[in-house]
Amino acid sequence: MASFLDSVQIGFxxxxxxxxxxxxxxxxxxxxxxxxxxxxxxxxxQVKSTGLQKVQTVLLETENSFSSLVTNTxxxxxxxxxxxxxxxxxxxxxxxxxxxxDEGFFDKSVDLLEGIRKExxxxxxxxxxxxxxxxxxxxxxxxxxxxxxxxxxxxxxxGEAHNNVGSSNLSLLKELKGLIDMINEKYDFxxxxxxxxxxxxxxxxxxxxxxxxxxxxxxxxxxxxxxxxSSFVSEGSETAxxxxxxxxxxxxxxxxxxxVLTNFIVALFKRNIExxxxxxxxxxxxxxxxxIECKDILISLSAMxxxxxxxxxxxxxxxxxxxYNSNEYFSxxxxxx
Numbered sequence: 001m002a003s004f005l006d007s008v009q010i011g012f013x014x015x016x017x018x019x020x021x022x023x024x025x026x027x028x029x030x031x032x033x034x035x036x037x038x039x040x041x042x043x044x045x046q047v048k049s050t051g052l053q054k055v056q057t058v059l060l061e062t063e064n065s066f067s068s069l070v071t072n073t074x075x076x077x078x079x080x081x082x083x084x085x086x087x088x089x090x091x092x093x094x095x096x097x098x099x100x101x102d103e104g105f106f107d108k109s110v111d112l113l114e115g116i117r118k119e120x121x122x123x124x125x126x127x128x129x130x131x132x133x134x135x136x137x138x139x140x141x142x143x144x145x146x147x148x149x150x151x152x153x154x155x156x157x158x159g160e161a162h163n164n165v166g167s168s169n170l171s172l173l174k175e176l177k178g179l180i181d182m183i184n185e186k187y188d189f190x191x192x193x194x195x196x197x198x199x200x201x202x203x204x205x206x207x208x209x210x211x212x213x214x215x216x217x218x219x220x221x222x223x224x225x226x227x228x229x230s231s232f233v234s235e236g237s238e239t240a241x242x243x244x245x246x247x248x249x250x251x252x253x254x255x256x257x258x259x260v261l262t263n264f265i266v267a268l269f270k271r272n273i274e275x276x277x278x279x280x281x282x283x284x285x286x287x288x289x290x291x292i293e294c295k296d297i298l299i300s301l302s303a304m305x306x307x308x309x310x311x312x313x314x315x316x317x318x319x320x321x322x323x324y325n326s327n328e329y330f331s332x333x334x335x336x337x
Contacts, residue, residue: 051137052308058130059301065126066294069119070337073291076112080284084277095277106177106276113170113283120162120290127155127297138304146317147304154297161290167224169283176276179215183268186212191272202269203262220257220264221246228282232263295332299324 083094098105131151138147186209187202194202206212219225223246233241237256244252251257267275303320325332 051141052305054134054137055301055304055308058127058134059298059305061126061130062123062294062298062301065119065123066298067337069116069123069294070291072112072116072119073287074336076109076116076287077284079109079112080280084281084284092274092277092281095280096273099273099276106173109280109283110170110173113165113173113287116287116290117162117166117170120158120165120294123294124155124158124162127158131155141308143317147307150300150317150321151304154293154300157293158290158297161286161293163224164286165283165290168227169279169286172219172222172225172228173276173279173283175215175219176279179212179219180268180272180276182212182215184272187269189269191270191274194270199266199269203265206265206268216261216264216268220260223247228279229260229264231278232260232267234259291336292332295330295337299330299332302330 080095083098085091085094135148135151138144138151141147183206187205189198189202206216220229223242226242226246229241230238233256240253241256241260245257245260300321303317303324306320306324307315307317324330327334
């Protein structure tokens with residue numbers, strides 16, 4: 001009987017021991033999992049903290065650069081926009097007068113535009129360099145691909161805006177001014193009072209003058225000027241002119257090119273200085289657009305900072321950006337700064 005009771009006791013002790021060991025093992029596994037979770041959470045928080053610090057550092061740099069850019073863009077925009085009467089019968093009249101009567105107006109416009117181009121270039125280069133440290137951090141965060149995609153698009157838009165101001169406007173202004181000065185020096189005419197006979201004579205002279213024709217072709221074949229040149233192309237033929245005249249190694253549509261050439265030469269004599277005014281107005285629009293593209297960088301960085309601070313997935317990044325674009329926050333389209 002004692003032997004039987006001893007066996008039962010031993011069995012009971014073993015079961016108890018196994019239960020205790022099982023509980024201990026379960027506790028250990030749970031603790032290990034929790035430790036792994038805590039470690040991962042800690043690393044994630046550390047990454048977010050580092051990302052936030054980096055985003056705010058870059059944001060501060062861009063704020064300072066943007067402030068300087070706004071000051072200069074406003075000088076140029078006011079200089080042009082105050083003289084452009086969009087809805088008037090002769091919208092370019094005041095700009096034409098400024099270019100004709102104020103010898104320093106053109107040079108001042110070009111100098112301001114040159115300065116803006118350099119500042120845009122500086123802003124673009126700064127944000128390009130910073131992306132090498134910023135993008136890996138953003139990419140390591142939950143939904144990081146979305147952060148990176150938006151940030152990269154902002155950078156590309158600033159680069160395009162810089163090219164529009166430099167290649168499309170500044171270069172065209174200089175080429176066009178040189179061509180118009182040459183025409184005005186060689187020929188005696190008044191744009192407002194040219195009759196058909198005089199226009200035919202001036203046209204023939206320009207076509208036969210290799211110096212003038214070379215300068216004309218330099219403008220008509222430049223793809224950077226295509227948007228501006230479209231006004232001399234018959235409606236519906238813009239793509240054909242781009243593909244068959246500008247981009248083609250040889251002129252594939254000579255009739256189309258001749259029509260554009262004729263329209264342009266006629267404008268050089270009949271509109272003359274006003275052509276420069278149209279480029280200045282285009283430049284003012286591109287400067288405004290460039291300023292907004294730079295502001296988009298600041299708004300996106302601000303939205304990213306918000307997401308990293310709040311640390312939740314309830315409001316997507318794009319929703320925060322749209323909210324910050326509104327007039328209640330940074331007023332993207334209405335506020336200058």
